[in-house]
Amino acid sequence: MNATPKPTNGSWSPSLVAFFCNWCTYTAADLAGVSRMKYAPNIRTIRLMCSGRVDPQFILDAFSKGADGVLIGGCHPNDCHYAEGNYKCLRRFRLIKRMVADLGIEEQRLRLEWISAAEGEKVKTVVNEMVDQLKALGPLGIPKQFAEWDAEMTRLEHAAQTSQSAESEVAHA
Amino acid sequence: MYIPKKHEPVRIGFYICHCGVNIASMVDVKEVAKYVGTLPNVVVSRDYKYMCSDPGQEMIQQDIIENRLNRVVVAACSPMLHEQTFRKATEKAGINPFFFQMVNIREHDAWVHTDRLEATRKAMALARAAIQRVPLHKPLEVKKVAVHPNVLIVGGGIAGIHAALVLANAGKRVYLVERDPTIGGHMAKFDKTFPTLDCAMCVLSPKMAAVGSHPNITLWTYSEVAKVDGYVGNYKVVVRRKPRYVLEDLCTGCQECVEACVYKEPKFRDEFNLGLGKRKPIRLPFPQAIPPVTLIDPETCIELKSGKCKKTCLEACGDRKAIDFKQQEELREILVGTIIVATGYQIFDAKRTPYYGYGVYPNVYNALEVERLINASGPTNGELVMRNGQVPKKVAVIHCVGSRDENTNRWCSRVCCLYSLKLAHLIHERTNAEIVNFYIDMRTPGKGMEEFYNRLSEEGMMLVRGKVADVYPDPTDGTTGRLIVQAEDTLMSRILKIPVDMVVLSVGLEPHPDSDKIRRLFNMSCSSEGWFLERHPKLAPVSTFTDGIFLAGCCQGPKDIPDSVAQAGAAAAECFSLIDKGHIEQEPNTAFVVEKECSGCKSCIPLCPYTAISLLEDKKKAYINEALCKGCGTCVASCPSGSIVQNLFEDAEVFSEIEGLLAPVPV
Numbered sequence: 001m002n003a004t005p006k007p008t009n010g011s012w013s014p015s016l017v018a019f020f021c022n023w024c025t026y027t028a029a030d031l032a033g034v035s036r037m038k039y040a041p042n043i044r045t046i047r048l049m050c051s052g053r054v055d056p057q058f059i060l061d062a063f064s065k066g067a068d069g070v071l072i073g074g075c076h077p078n079d080c081h082y083a084e085g086n087y088k089c090l091r092r093f094r095l096i097k098r099m100v101a102d103l104g105i106e107e108q109r110l111r112l113e114w115i116s117a118a119e120g121e122k123v124k125t126v127v128n129e130m131v132d133q134l135k136a137l138g139p140l141g142i143p144k145q146f147a148e149w150d151a152e153m154t155r156l157e158h159a160a161q162t163s164q165s166a167e168s169e170v171a172h173a
Numbered sequence: 174m175y176i177p178k179k180h181e182p183v184r185i186g187f188y189i190c191h192c193g194v195n196i197a198s199m200v201d202v203k204e205v206a207k208y209v210g211t212l213p214n215v216v217v218s219r220d221y222k223y224m225c226s227d228p229g230q231e232m233i234q235q236d237i238i239e240n241r242l243n244r245v246v247v248a249a250c251s252p253m254l255h256e257q258t259f260r261k262a263t264e265k266a267g268i269n270p271f272f273f274q275m276v277n278i279r280e281h282d283a284w285v286h287t288d289r290l291e292a293t294r295k296a297m298a299l300a301r302a303a304i305q306r307v308p309l310h311k312p313l314e315v316k317k318v319a320v321h322p323n324v325l326i327v328g329g330g331i332a333g334i335h336a337a338l339v340l341a342n343a344g345k346r347v348y349l350v351e352r353d354p355t356i357g358g359h360m361a362k363f364d365k366t367f368p369t370l371d372c373a374m375c376v377l378s379p380k381m382a383a384v385g386s387h388p389n390i391t392l393w394t395y396s397e398v399a400k401v402d403g404y405v406g407n408y409k410v411v412v413r414r415k416p417r418y419v420l421e422d423l424c425t426g427c428q429e430c431v432e433a434c435v436y437k438e439p440k441f442r443d444e445f446n447l448g449l450g451k452r453k454p455i456r457l458p459f460p461q462a463i464p465p466v467t468l469i470d471p472e473t474c475i476e477l478k479s480g481k482c483k484k485t486c487l488e489a490c491g492d493r494k495a496i497d498f499k500q501q502e503e504l505r506e507i508l509v510g511t512i513i514v515a516t517g518y519q520i521f522d523a524k525r526t527p528y529y530g531y532g533v534y535p536n537v538y539n540a541l542e543v544e545r546l547i548n549a550s551g552p553t554n555g556e557l558v559m560r561n562g563q564v565p566k567k568v569a570v571i572h573c574v575g576s577r578d579e580n581t582n583r584w585c586s587r588v589c590c591l592y593s594l595k596l597a598h599l600i601h602e603r604t605n606a607e608i609v610n611f612y613i614d615m616r617t618p619g620k621g622m623e624e625f626y627n628r629l630s631e632e633g634m635m636l637v638r639g640k641v642a643d644v645y646p647d648p649t650d651g652t653t654g655r656l657i658v659q660a661e662d663t664l665m666s667r668i669l670k671i672p673v674d675m676v677v678l679s680v681g682l683e684p685h686p687d688s689d690k691i692r693r694l695f696n697m698s699c700s701s702e703g704w705f706l707e708r709h710p711k712l713a714p715v716s717t718f719t720d721g722i723f724l725a726g727c728c729q730g731p732k733d734i735p736d737s738v739a740q741a742g743a744a745a746a747e748c749f750s751l752i753d754k755g756h757i758e759q760e761p762n763t764a765f766v767v768e769k770e771c772s773g774c775k776s777c778i779p780l781c782p783y784t785a786i787s788l789l790e791d792k793k794k795a796y797i798n799e800a801l802c803k804g805c806g807t808c809v810a811s812c813p814s815g816s817i818v819q820n821l822f823e824d825a826e827v828f829s830e831i832e833g834l835l836a837p838v839p840v
Contacts, residue, residue, distance in 0.1 A: 023718060044295065044299060046831065049805055050807060053819065065832055081696065081805075088811070118699070
């Protein structure tokens with residue numbers, strides 16, 4: 001309850017995109033709902049059948065479209081509904097984590113958690129914890145950065161074009 | 174059935190449910206409906222009090238016809254609850270059910286947030302994600318898979334026995350697998366049952382015998398499930414049959430071999446009597462055991478240990494030739510459509526509460542041991558004599574040992590109050606001993622239970638409300654092993670130190686220590702305590718999260734015999750429901766390879782846990798066998814060329830969902 005953010009009314013509040021597996025973590029989030037546990041409203045969940053379905057592109061795409069954090073939830077090791085999808089997820093997660101760090105995105109913005117169908121409480125604590133961390137980190141702002149880069153590119157292209165046309169004018173003269 | 178034409182405009186109908194006040198009190202549903210109405214492709218956007226009700230569904234169907242909708246999005250509860258409802262509703266109105274998408278704004282939104290504005294914003298974002306996703310949906314077909322009519326029941330206690338008989342009597346083939354050498358479970362050890370005080374074995378043994386002789390039941394005792402593969406309707410199960418060194422088909426149960434054993438007197442710890450009695454290496458677990466087949470313990474049999482026995486048992490068996498010292502462990506593979514798990518419980522080990530002196534003072538017994546002591550077929554033939562050979566004159570019964578206790582198990586084991594009363598009554602009846610019951614709260618719910626308690630308390634037993642702190646030897650007593658029970662009588666506010674001859678610990682019920690292994694075998698979930706998790710605590714109490722696997726009896730949580738039997742019947746009915754329907758409908762969320770994009774790199778092949786992917790050697794392209802694919806999507810996420818597509822979870826669909834989630838909302 002403590003971590004539930006106050007109404008934002010225009011001020012910035014982090015957006016957290018979550019990919020939850022159908023069998024464990026999505027069900028755990030349902031359980032949290034049925035048990036009326038309260039957690040931060042910043043989370044937006046996408047249901048997938050298995051954490052193994054989380055394509056690294058989904059994570060990058062979420063960041064690039066404005067997510068301040070990405071949370072992946074899967075079944076505990078050995079509990080995967082599809083035997084081992086969560087291990088495949090973990091393997092990819094380790095790689096993408098390094099890549100994301102190289103892109104300058106803080107480590108805490110990407111998290112993988114094993115949450116079983118019985119652990120509604122864990123959904124609550126993980127989401128609240130992550131939202132608190134994202135608040136401390138501030139906005140990631142990749143779309144804004146992209147917009148700036150695009151503007152710069154346009155400017156450079158424009159400059160290159162004008163200097164080119166100037167050169168050709170010189171040649172003509 | 175509606176098949177979309179190419180370039181036909183997408184026409185979405187959006188519906189948001191109030192769910193009474195469940196959603197509407199935390200989410201401004203009108204505002205969400207208004208917002209979604211402004212989104213591209215949305216033709217109608219409505220809110221309604223109960224979307225899942227008949228009028229709610231009819232509203233969707235009418236809109237589909239009148240407004241020529243070809244996509245439907247409903248924002249309501251979890252898809253786990255009503256996705257099927259709305260898919261059916263859309264299908265009835267003539268469009269493919271997979272043109273429907275559900276948005277969870279109850280469990281994932283209204284119920285978990287406290288700020289109405291933020292919850293409304295979230296609902297808008299979630300709705301938008303679905304609105305952006307749904308135009309990409311493709312018409313799909315539900316796969317029908319046949320359900321194998323055979324049933325596997327794991328555990329031969331009263332729950333497993335009852336479920337097996339219900340199914341077998343209706344003509345279904347049942348495999349009943351039991352870990353111990355005989356079926357019967359805990360109930361076979363009890364003397365009488367509460368609240369009727371009828372003899373446990375008298376009601377149980379006819380059912381056991383019926384299982385043993387039933388033509389539709391294959392009974393495999395002394396066996397364990399080793400492996401479970403497959404899915405609902407088609408489980409392939411490997412059962413490990415441990416060697417009992419006596420051939421079941423040939424043994425007649427005459428027990429002449431037991432008589433003839435070179436050990437003239439029983440010498441070894443008798444497991445069935447919890448070590449209170451002795452047995453020989455070859456023995457029948459108890460007289461009414463089913464199957465009535467002896468078995469040899471390899472740990473104590475001279476022949477099996479050293480090969481140097483006179484083998485008098487073999488002689489006694491004679492022409493029947495039922496004894497086979499060379500019998501080996503066997504693996505049997507069976508095909509079943511449904512499985513009932515009824516693996517039961519274990520009693521709490523009272524050594525974990527050392528202050529009660531169990532295992533230290535010989536006159537401290539656990540309740541199950543007392544059941545054996547007063548049972549006519551028990552080690553003392555039903556006479557209650559203690560280890561020192563004396564009959565107790567005063568007995569303390571301590572409730573809640575390993576139940577309702579922060580230090581051991583926190584749950585109430587539900588049966589202990591009643592069986593404590595029962596044991597108190599039976600001990601008094603047999604020995605005329607004075608009985609003192611120490612209880613925390615007297616819990617006697619259920620039909621006839623309170624009356625039972627009233628009746629027994631009027632018999633004159635002493636009831637003390639208070640938790641026993643300590644049990645220690647009476648310092649004034651020399652050799653008889655008399656004990657002092659120290660407790661606070663919380664109703665009288667005084668400390669009691671009561672000398673007694675015998676202490677009975679009413680131990681609680683707890684999950685088997687290997688419940689975690691069993692749960693993994695069947696792909697089930699456990700509660701944090703280790704009880705198997707039912708699909709829904711109220712509405713699906715015998716189903717698990719794995720389709721086709723059901724629960725019965727105490728493996729799901731402590732319960733008494735009538736409740737175990739009722740649950741076993743319910744689990745059997747769930748199996749019937751699947752078997753008699755004949756098929757199950759599978760989500761069409763399988764993956765397929767777009768051949769022209771596949772580079773034939775083979776990286777997907779080892780990733781599939783179901784070996785559904787193979788390489789088409791002629792084309793050098795990957796191929797997914799749809800019948801084997803379970804739809805996890807792991808291969809899809811790993812394909813370097815993006816040439817694998819998962820139905821219902823296509824890359825483009827997820828990307829548009831992400832975009833929709835992160836788009837700015839107007840409030």
